[in-house]
Amino acid sequence: MTDQDVRRVTLTRDSLGRYTVRNGRGGSITTSSGTDELSPVELLLAGIAGCTAVDVDTVTSRRAEPDSFEIEVTADKVRDEQGNHLKDIEVTFRVRFPDGEDGDAAREILPTMVRRSHEEFCTVSRTVMLGATVTPHVE
Structure with missing residues (x-):
């Protein structure tokens, strides 16, 4: 398997229950539980x-x-x-x-x-x- 075939994201904690997920291309999305976010x-x-x-x-x-x-x-x-x-x-x-x-x-x-x-x-x-x-x- 080449690096081109590998998919990867990294999640970091913003605060309790709220996290940001980023890819290597600079895209990001915030996720949480119990809020309006996805x-x-x-x-x-x-x-x-x-x-x-x-x-x-x-x-x-x-x-x-x-x-x-x-x-x-x-x-x-x-x-x-x-x-x-x-x-x-x-x-x-x-x-x-x-x-x-x-x-x-x-x-x-x-x-x-x-x-x-x-x-x-x-x-x-x-x-x-x-x-x-x-x-x-x-x-």
Whole structure:
């Protein structure tokens, strides 16, 4: 595996329950629990939405610029014998294209791109679906 294949973020504590996550390119987002900011669980759902949005938007917008583009991701948070986790994650696309030939072409390919993103392309949802080992370390 090359450095190009490795994805990395670093989280730093801002205050009790509030943290900033940064990537190596200078991007950042603040997360917390119990405030108006996105919680870590919401960031996971946002990752699913953002990842699949890129896949679908990249291809459909080559045909027509959408009039509206929204993805809603919902999940049930449960606590059971396996601990806290999400189940029944649903991804709902609400995308509208203009009337006309270009819009028709974008509408036609939309279901295929949603399916392919779900089955092949979206690294975030594919990782959730397939499962991945998470190994904690203390230095």
